[in-house]
Amino acid sequence: MGYLFELDTPVIVALVVSFYVAAGGQLLHVLFLSTRRGARPFSLVKLYEVLLFVHLLLAAATANSVHSSYGVALFRLKAFSFPIESLLWIDAVAALLGLALAIAYRRPIMTSEIALMALITPPSIGMLGHLVPYLLIGDAAFFVFRVGAALTLDVRAGRRSVSRLSIIDSIRALPEGVICADDEGRILFMNESMRSCLTALGFAGDLAETRGVWDDLEEMANKAEGGADAVLPEGIRLEISPDETRLFMRDRVRLGHKEYRRMVAFDVTEEESINSDIERMNHFLDVANTELVAAVxxxxxxxxxxxxxxxxxxxxxxxxxxxxxxxxxxxxxxxxxxxxxxxxxxxxxxxxxxxxxxxxxxxxxxxxxxxxxxxxxxxxxxxxxxxxxxxxxxxxxxxxxxxxxxxxxxxxxxxxxxxxxxxxxxxxxxxxxxxxxxxxxxxxxxxxxxxxxxxxxxxxxxxxxxxxxxxxxxxxxxxxxxxxxxx
CATH class of the missing domain: 3.30.565.10 (Histidine kinase-like ATPase, C-terminal domain)
Known part of the structure; x- marks a missing residue:
């Protein structure tokens, strides 16, 4: 590792910046993988990407040690310092895991990064001697490119795939009102559609708990004379406005390892209009049938x-x-x-x-x-x-x-x-x-x-x-x- 101290200062500064930028980008890539949902299990892939992040941190610490003229490559953590050369065995683990993933998923494109990881291990560094600075420069250039390409693919995949964040955004944009609460009635989530429905019915706009809400909705439906309001076996139907009718339904939903109360307000305005048309048509058919019987x-x-x-x-x-x-x-x-x-x-x-x-x-x-x-x-x-x-x-x-x-x-x-x-x-x-x-x-x-x-x-x-x-x-x-x- 001593050959690194012979590098010029601009080169060392460029290496420090490159490795820190690559490490930051790799961290974002790991976070993207954590929020992405798919059929394939990502546990080993995530572990491999985390090991690459650790590799970039070690490389950044090495370049920073050279820039600080410590005389030896150290990984400094406040009052503690560790020799980086002994920590480079982590790259050997990453290289072996990468080789297994490349074989399992048939990804020959991973050959370059696996080779770099294998070369930046204590035995390989000892054999390379004065070529180590060039290896470090090549490592920085490769991972800056790799991390940039990975982030670009992450952005494209994020636009097409469903993540935890996109699911929440989708629920917020649903035309159906949705509200989730714990067993004590504390509201965990409520989208704007549900908030506007409850506000139109006279509830507070900053509603914090759902205790008593269902009973109040039942009371509103029972007090209504005529119209669309009614307590039905499937839920409570209420007229929010002359142009909008909602059917409130409730159930329990499991999120993670815990069950929560959920209430959904479906827009049934069109269905009510169709039902009214059907009732009018049935009345017309009854009258026509009576006239037909008389005519017969x-x-x-x-x-x-x-x-x-x-x-x-x-x-x-x-x-x-x-x-x-x-x-x-x-x-x-x-x-x-x-x-x-x-x-x-x-x-x-x-x-x-x-x-x-x-x-x-x-x-x-x-x-x-x-x-x-x-x-x-x-x-x-x-x-x-x-x-x-x-x-x-x-x-x-x-x-x-x-x-x-x-x-x-x-x-x-x-x-x-x-x-x-x-x-x-x-x-x-x-x-x-x-x-x-x-x-x-x-x-x-x-x-x-x-x-x-x-x-x-x-x-x-x-x-x-x-x-x-x-x-x-x-x-x-x-x-x-x-x-x-x-x-």
Whole structure:
């Protein structure tokens, strides 16, 4: 170590400054490692970095001894002094630990510092002789660079990673209010969000303990009439302001080896707004459901009434037709016994014909009408095809049946002429009989209203010409009415 005293003063001063700066930077690096959190255990890494800090302190003490012209390298601590050369065995421990870490973490970049640590040990210094000053200069230059690079990486890592300090800063910036206290109620931590909530509720801004705070919050919620305030199983909901609602919850949390009381105030303003909207929507749905039930019941009543009207119409048409045929047959001066069997069959099938079939064959029904009335000598002549719209064709057949029944019952007719056609976008129907002209005004009983109702369902109309020959005229549109139009 004696060769160090041959160095020039500026070089020695530079070494002293470099080693002290490097030692200070290394201490900051160790502190950064202590606050950093990660999955990898840092105990051995921290020990290695601490040994590097001790190495830099010893190097700084060595340079300072040379600068102070002690004549020997000493580590001075107030009244005590230790020969530095015997303390340099710490570098051997650091070199061995560094080698183990380099192998474990596969860090060949650590080779340079491990070599320097191994060279600055008592045996190596004894062998190097006059090269020791250059070794010390190289050591200072290397560790100034290493510490600077380590601090730069620490700053970058600190911006990306989570440390104890950054966790506290994050809690302070949380929108949720947080307060922690010990079992005696003394507040250990309270962020600004919780402080502003409690202040808005009337608590002191410099609140020092939490004893009685929860009971006061419960009392506020119980005294409130209406609104969002309520004591719930999960906590206490309070309206901080017209635009803010908070849910206060409490529990116990373990920090280190001790449990503490924690109270959190969650902002549930948006949830309350959504709940209010849901309640309004539920009320609207209840009202709509009530109206819908009433509408369905009304529709059922209308449907029942329509079914009754249809049955009444079918009873009138079917029974009236059969009775008219039977009446004409009985009035015949010379009834034909063979036709009697057919008339009896018509009477027997009245109940079957009253049933409303699922699929009505308009052509077949029209031929059946012709055949039935021919039994009593009434000829029904049909000219033209039935309409292409099935519902109009069925309606026209019903009109023909009712017109033929009226001709047989009231007109004493022997011939009924039916003309089917199409004109100006409408299907037309004309039914004439050769009975005598009506005397006076025609009284519409059940038959004519039934025919009008039948035609109205397909958008058609009915007109009567009571002069001789007695004529019933009907028309219905070729195209179905658009949805929403009155039929």
């Amino acid at each position: 019941e009304n529709a059922r009543e209308v449907s029942r009434n329509e079914a009754i009207l249809r049955m009444r119409s079918r009873v009138h048409d079917t029974v009236g037709q059969r009775l008219s045929i039977l009446h004409r047959y009985l009035e015949d001066d010379d009834p034909d016994p063979e036709k009697l069997a057919c008339v009896v069959d018509l009477a027997r099938t009245v109940v079957e014909d009253l049933a409303e079939p699922d699929d009505i064959d308009a052509e077949g029904a029209l031929r059946a009408i012709e055949s039935s009335f021919s039994l009593v000598g009434i000829v029904i002549s049909v000219e033209g095809p039935l309409p292409c719209r099935p519902e109009v064709a069925i309606a026209f057949v019903d009109v023909v049946r009712e017109a033929a029944t009226n001709a047989a019952k009231h007109g004493q007719a022997h011939r009924v002429d039916v003309r089917l056609g199409e004109s100006s976008g409408c299907y037309t129907l004309s039914v004439q009989n050769d009975g005598p002209a009506a005397l006076g005004e025609v009284h519409e009983g059940t038959g004519f209203p039934s025919m009008r109702q039948t035609l109205a369902r397909v958008g058609g109309t009915l007109s009567i010409v009571s002069t001789s020959p007695f004529t019933i005229e009907a028309q219905a549109p070729c195209a179905p009415p658009h949805e929403g139009e009155d039929q």
